[in-house]
Amino acid sequence: AQKITQTQPGMFVQEKEAVTLDCTYDTSDPSYGLFWYKQPSSGEMIFLIYQGSYDQQNATEGRYSLNFQKARKSANLVISASQLGDSAMYFCAMRVGGGSNYKLTFGKGTLLTVNP
Amino acid sequence: EPEVTQTPSHQVTQMGQEVILRCVPISNHLYFYWYRQILGQKVEFLVSFYNNEISEKSEIFDDQFSVERPDGSNFTLKIRSTKLEDSAMYFCASSSVIPYYEQYFGPGTRLTVT
Numbered sequence: 001a002q003k004i005t006q007t008q009p010g011m012f013v014q015e016k017e018a019v020t021l022d023c024t025y026d027t028s029d030p031s032y033g034l035f036w037y038k039q040p041s042s043g044e045m046i047f048l049i050y051q052g053s054y055d056q057q058n059a060t061e062g063r064y065s066l067n068f069q070k071a072r073k074s075a076n077l078v079i080s081a082s083q084l085g086d087s088a089m090y091f092c093a094m095r096v097g098g099g100s101n102y103k104l105t106f107g108k109g110t111l112l113t114v115n116p
Numbered sequence: 117e118p119e120v121t122q123t124p125s126h127q128v129t130q131m132g133q134e135v136i137l138r139c140v141p142i143s144n145h146l147y148f149y150w151y152r153q154i155l156g157q158k159v160e161f162l163v164s165f166y167n168n169e170i171s172e173k174s175e176i177f178d179d180q181f182s183v184e185r186p187d188g189s190n191f192t193l194k195i196r197s198t199k200l201e202d203s204a205m206y207f208c209a210s211s212s213v214i215p216y217y218e219q220y221f222g223p224g225t226r227l228t229v230t
Binding site for chain 1: 149151157158159160161164172174205207209217218219220221222223224226
């Protein structure tokens with residue numbers, strides 16, 4: 001069975017600084033994908049970034065980058081130049097297997113607070 | 117930009133009542149999902165749906181739950197006889213073939229069972 005672990009219940013960062021949110025995963029399937037979602041206090045789930053297990057390069061999307069270390073089974077999210085609007089809950093998630101129809105397994109989340 | 121919509125945003129119901137949560141996925145998407153999030157906890161998969169049938173369901177998705185795509189646009193989750201522990205945020209999501217990895221979530225329906 002697949003598992004996602006986020007060990008940081010809460011993180012604080014100063015505005016304009018970078019922050020790393022940790023995520024480790026466990027699966028025996030060689031084909032998988034890793035996701036990060038942002039959940040603001042309003043409750044919606046916002047897709048941020050995706051990394052496939054066979055991707056050679058680390059994924060980047062604007063200020064978000066995913067530090068993918070396959071041997072360590074980690075997929076940390078790095079947010080550069082934090083903004084006040086980045087304050088939210090962040091969830092790491094995984095899908096296992098190929099194809100287009102898949103379920104996501106989520107971690108417990110990390111609550112990020114950006115201080116002015 | 118296309119988005120997944122869900123109605124109602126908040127539903128309050130009494131224990132034992134039936135509820136139907138509604139979702140309108142993105143129009144060209146083929147795969148549909150329901151997840152739930154009990155307050156303060158992680159998001160949990162309930163069911164996935166493709167080609168008018170359930171593809172996969174979790175152990176949470178017991179006989180009290182059902183899903184339907186009654187027409188070309190709506191995707192519904194029915195809970196036949198609600199329990200207190202069904203109180204949660206319910207998210208609908210949809211995905212397409214390209215890019216296959218992007219699963220778009222709706223804003224959620226907060227269900228409160230009293």
